[in-house]
Amino acid sequence: xxxxxxxxxxxxxxxxxxxxxxxxxxxxxxxxxxxxxxxxxxxxxxxxxxxxxxxxxxxxxxxxxxxxxxxxxxxxxxxxxxxxxxxxxxxxxxxxxxxxxxxxxxxxx
Amino acid sequence: xxxxxxxxxxxxxxxxxxxxxxxxxxxxxxxxxxxxxxxxxxxxxxxxxxxxxxxxxxxxxxxxxxxxxxxxxxxxxxxxxxxxxxxxxxxxxxxxxxxxxxxxxxxxxxxxx
Numbered sequence: 001x002x003x004x005x006x007x008x009x010x011x012x013x014x015x016x017x018x019x020x021x022x023x024x025x026x027x028x029x030x031x032x033x034x035x036x037x038x039x040x041x042x043x044x045x046x047x048x049x050x051x052x053x054x055x056x057x058x059x060x061x062x063x064x065x066x067x068x069x070x071x072x073x074x075x076x077x078x079x080x081x082x083x084x085x086x087x088x089x090x091x092x093x094x095x096x097x098x099x100x101x102x103x104x105x106x107x108x109x
Numbered sequence: 110x111x112x113x114x115x116x117x118x119x120x121x122x123x124x125x126x127x128x129x130x131x132x133x134x135x136x137x138x139x140x141x142x143x144x145x146x147x148x149x150x151x152x153x154x155x156x157x158x159x160x161x162x163x164x165x166x167x168x169x170x171x172x173x174x175x176x177x178x179x180x181x182x183x184x185x186x187x188x189x190x191x192x193x194x195x196x197x198x199x200x201x202x203x204x205x206x207x208x209x210x211x212x213x214x215x216x217x218x219x220x221x222x
Contacts, residue, residue: 004152033209040214041214041215042198042212042213042214042215043153043198043212045209045210058209090152092152095208096141096143096158096202096208097143097158098153098155098210099155100152100153100154101152102151102152103150103152
C-alpha cells in the first residue's frame with residue numbers, strides 16, 4: 001500500500017515549457033486535490049476532483065489543467081510554465097482526512 | 110495566531126513541556142476543522158479533526174479545542190518531544206464551499222532538548 005505517489009520529485013523548466021506532474025493513489029479515494037505551497041504560506045488549492053471524469057477549479061487554477069480518467073490517477077499539467085509557478089506541488093487523496101504525497105519541487109527559470 | 114507574508118509565527122518549547130498552537134478561523138459557517146503536521150521536506154500529515162458539534166476531542170498526546178463563539182481553534186500537544194518539531198496547519202471546511210479545505214498559514218513549533 002503505497003498511499004499517494006508523485007513524480008517527479010524535482011523539476012527545472014524554462015519559461016514557456018510544458019510538463020505534467022503525475023499523481024497516483026491506491027486507497028480507492030474518489031476525492032483528489034492538487035495544492036501549491038509557497039514559502040511561509042499555507043496550501044492553496046489548484047484543482048480538485050470528486051471522482052473519475054469530474055474536476056473543478058480551486059483557488060488558483062490559472063495556468064494549470066487537470067483530468068481524471070481513472071480513480072487512481074490525477075495528473076496536473078502546466079501548459080506554458082512561468083516563473084510565478086515556481087513552487088512545491090502536493091497531490092492529496094481523501095475527502096476530509098487528506099493523505100498527501102511527498103511533493104514535487106518545481107523551479108521555472 | 111496567524112501571520113501574513115514570509116514569516117511564520119514560531120512557538121519554542123522545552124522538551125517535555127506542553128505546547129499550545131492557536132488558530133483563528135475565518136468562516137462562522139465552517140463545520141469541520143482539522144490539524145496537520147508538516148515536517149521539513151515532506152507533505153502534510155493528518156493529526157486530528159473535530160466537527161462543530163463538539164468543543165473538545167482527544168487523541169494520542171494531542172487535544173483539539175474548538176471555541177465557536179470567537180472562531181478559535183487550538184491544538185494542545187502533551188509532553189512535547191523533539192519529533193514534534195514541524196509546521197502545524199489548521200484547516201476548515203463548510204458545506205457551502207463544496208467542503209474544500211481552507212488552510213491557515215501555519216505555525217512553526219521548535220522543541221528544544
